Amino acid sequence: MAQFVKTDSGKRLTRLITNGYMDNIVKAQQGAFVVWIAIIVPAEIFAGFDNVIYCVPESHSALCAGKGVGVSLCEKAENLGYSMDLCSYARIDMGCHFNQGADSPAGGLPKPDLLVSNNNNCTLLAKWFDVYHREWDIPHFILDIPFCYESQKQRDMEYIVSQFQDLIQTVEKLSGQKFNPEKMAQAWENSVEANKHWRRFLAAAKNKPSGITAFDSFVQMAPTLTMRGTPELAEHYRFLADETEARVDQGIVPAPNEKYRLLWDNIAPWHQLRKMSSRLGALDANIISASYTYCLGSREGSLDLLDLESLSPLEGMARLQNFSICPHGLQLRGRAMKQAIEEMDIDGVVFASNRSCKVYSLMQMDQQRYVQEELGVPTVMIDVDHADERKYSEETAFVRMEALLESIDEARR
Amino acid sequence: MFFAGVDIGSTSTECVILDESGEIIAADMRPTGANSAKAAQAVLDSAIEKAGLDAPPHRIVATGYGRVSAPFAHKVVTEITCHARGVLHLFPQVRTIVDVGGQDSKVIRIGPKGNVIDFVMNDKCSAGSGRFLEVMARALEVELDDLGPLSEKSAEEISISSMCTVFAESEVISLVARAVPVEDIINGIHKSIVNRLASQMQRMNPEPDIVMTGGVAKNSGMVKKLSQAAGHVVLVPENPRMTGALGAALTAMGLDRE
Numbered sequence: 158m159a160q161f162v163k164t165d166s167g168k169r170l171t172r173l174i175t176n177g178y179m180d181n182i183v184k185a186q187q188g189a190f191v192v193w194i195a196i197i198v199p200a201e202i203f204a205g206f207d208n209v210i211y212c213v214p215e216s217h218s219a220l221c222a223g224k225g226v227g228v229s230l231c232e233k234a235e236n237l238g239y240s241m242d243l244c245s246y247a248r249i250d251m252g253c254h255f256n257q258g259a260d261s262p263a264g265g266l267p268k269p270d271l272l273v274s275n276n277n278n279c280t281l282l283a284k285w286f287d288v289y290h291r292e293w294d295i296p297h298f299i300l301d302i303p304f305c306y307e308s309q310k311q312r313d314m315e316y317i318v319s320q321f322q323d324l325i326q327t328v329e330k331l332s333g334q335k336f337n338p339e340k341m342a343q344a345w346e347n348s349v350e351a352n353k354h355w356r357r358f359l360a361a362a363k364n365k366p367s368g369i370t371a372f373d374s375f376v377q378m379a380p381t382l383t384m385r386g387t388p389e390l391a392e393h394y395r396f397l398a399d400e401t402e403a404r405v406d407q408g409i410v411p412a413p414n415e416k417y418r419l420l421w422d423n424i425a426p427w428h429q430l431r432k433m434s435s436r437l438g439a440l441d442a443n444i445i446s447a448s449y450t451y452c453l454g455s456r457e458g459s460l461d462l463l464d465l466e467s468l469s470p471l472e473g474m475a476r477l478q479n480f481s482i483c484p485h486g487l488q489l490r491g492r493a494m495k496q497a498i499e500e501m502d503i504d505g506v507v508f509a510s511n512r513s514c515k516v517y518s519l520m521q522m523d524q525q526r527y528v529q530e531e532l533g534v535p536t537v538m539i540d541v542d543h544a545d546e547r548k549y550s551e552e553t554a555f556v557r558m559e560a561l562l563e564s565i566d567e568a569r570r
Numbered sequence: 571m572f573f574a575g576v577d578i579g580s581t582s583t584e585c586v587i588l589d590e591s592g593e594i595i596a597a598d599m600r601p602t603g604a605n606s607a608k609a610a611q612a613v614l615d616s617a618i619e620k621a622g623l624d625a626p627p628h629r630i631v632a633t634g635y636g637r638v639s640a641p642f643a644h645k646v647v648t649e650i651t652c653h654a655r656g657v658l659h660l661f662p663q664v665r666t667i668v669d670v671g672g673q674d675s676k677v678i679r680i681g682p683k684g685n686v687i688d689f690v691m692n693d694k695c696s697a698g699s700g701r702f703l704e705v706m707a708r709a710l711e712v713e714l715d716d717l718g719p720l721s722e723k724s725a726e727e728i729s730i731s732s733m734c735t736v737f738a739e740s741e742v743i744s745l746v747a748r749a750v751p752v753e754d755i756i757n758g759i760h761k762s763i764v765n766r767l768a769s770q771m772q773r774m775n776p777e778p779d780i781v782m783t784g785g786v787a788k789n790s791g792m793v794k795k796l797s798q799a800a801g802h803v804v805l806v807p808e809n810p811r812m813t814g815a816l817g818a819a820l821t822a823m824g825l826d827r828e
């Protein structure tokens with residue numbers, strides 16, 4: 158049976174996130190230049206300015222869903238005429254911010270002066286930011302990131318760096334502030350450092366029984382998105398990794414009687430974290446790892462960290478533009494999953510087909526076939542929506558997941 | 571010693587009791603209704619009574635959508651595993667199971683050693699399920715049990731193009747208004763469901779023997795059409811609704827050995 162003990166890093170995380178959201182509100186009131194960014198946009202750039210802050214709508218939507226207000230905010234956007242088929246992150250965000258931050262556990266995000274998105278995950282995201290561009294008449298900077306069937310090419314990296322330079326000039330012009338490359342370089346160093354500790358934390362999943370659940374890593378991922386480049390982030394992940402390693406040494410693990418080590422493919426089901434992990438825990442099953450949390454800073458098609466230290470900050474940030482799974486082709490995804498299955502000794506894979514994120518879900522059927530037929534690892538496909546609970550049925554998902562556990566049992570006999 | 575399996579489905583709840591030799595000594599079923607825990611207890615009690623037992627069975631396994639609402643169960647097991655066990659007991663050569671229940675349909679592939687190797691379920695939409703047939707029977711004002719025999723009298727192939735239950739219902743009503751014979755409409759409805767089932771089945775690379783279970787397997791017209799689509803004779807157990815409960819009872823028998 159899984160144990161839920163609030164760890165010190167868990168308490169620390171709550172403080173960190175709350176302060177982060179509060180800080181942004183206060184700084185915005187005091188006149189800071191506010192940028193809203195898509196998660197992949199390199200936030201370290203903004204650290205190069207004295208008084209520029211950034212907010213991450215996607216992460217804020219995940220927070221809303223985790224705190225149980227995802228559905229009411231989706232409905233608010235639907236009442237404004239937005240289709241139920243749009244990504245629930247977008248609906249939550251528009252439902253919240255077209256209603257003055259309604260229902261947000263963080264009090265909403267301060268209104269932006271600039272929007273920065275990209276097109277390497279999905280087109281929807283750029284369109285979603287475009288809505289604010291039109292409604293509020295705010296400039297929208299879109300990074301054009303080439304799609305990724307193999308490791309990033311040098312010329313793509315250069316192309317991305319040139320856009321970062323444009324972005325810096327744009328912020329300088331709009332905010333009236335001068336850019337300081339050294340401050341950005343310091344922030345980049347903090348991010349690289351944070352990433353190393355993050356990896357150390359994720360590696361606890363290799364322990365038997367696993368030192369973590371993927372649900373822990375979903376939750377702990379938030380500051381990577383909202384506090385990138387800060388020394389506090391690096392410090393927090395160092396603390397998290399140290400604490401996790403110490404717990405493993407003392408034999409304190411989430412599922413001591415771990416019978417099934419599972420891998421999760423897709424974005425976290427934010428509204429189900431506690432419920433799903435405890436119900437699986439009662440069956441001695443643990444989703445120990447996820448393609449979603451491992452992709453950060455990984456070389457495309459593998460779990461190994463990119464060598465970022467040999468690159469200049471802007472090059473390093475450009476190199477990371479393909480980190481998320483969404484823009485990866487089938488082969489890259491398959492390769493990374495094979496490595497995860499082998500390194501973490503995975504018994505079964507849960508493919509979560511996500512009604513919102515079509516780009517993540519698109520190749521899952523082929524991927525599932527590959528894992529099942531080529532790697533001989535049992536899999537199951539369940540239907541979820543990462544933030545809109547109305548599109549998830551607990552019983553339906555659990556019949557499948559329990560059947561997966563039973564088929565693992567049978568294969569062991 | 572006696573063993574029971576209780577299958578708490580979305581539409582009906584079944585119970586099977588086995589004796590030590592694996593012989594079925596009692597079986598019973600009733601509609602699940604609004605309270606699945608109550609239905610489960612009631613069907614277990616009546617099966618115990620039918621079997622003439624004076625104490626509850628030694629081991630009980632619950633399965634189906636309501637499996638967690640059976641406090642008397644010693645273990646809960648999914649209907650995927652239970653259907654496979656139940657059908658395998660009756661048809662040891664089975665490789666593919668097509669189960670069409672009240673609210674979902676599933677195809678289960680069985681490996682040579684009798685283990686589940688893969689399954690697909692459709693439960694996002696009522697098309698292709700027993701509920702689809704119920705709605706159509708009501709629209710046509712015929713009894714559910716008469717659908718099979720009536721469809722076999724059909725003289726002309728017509729097709730119902732809508733997958734959606736609501737759209738298909740309006741399509742059927744308009745066919746009735748155009749005086750298309752009821753038998754042909756029913757035949758068309760069967761064809762539409764079977765097409766959907768067949769594509770679900772093809773995804774699993776079906777191999778014979780193919781066995782159909784669930785309430786819809788009682789419909790001879792459906793079974794015939796599914797056989798045509800599969801290119802093999804589709805077998806049907808004598809009591810196609812009971813295979814889940816039977817599999818659960820067989821699992822209960824194995825519990826002490828685990």
Ligand code: SF4
Nearest residue numbers: 244278279282513514
């Ligand atoms: S669809 Fe996927 S990639 Fe696009 S905004 Fe939503 S979660 Fe992000």
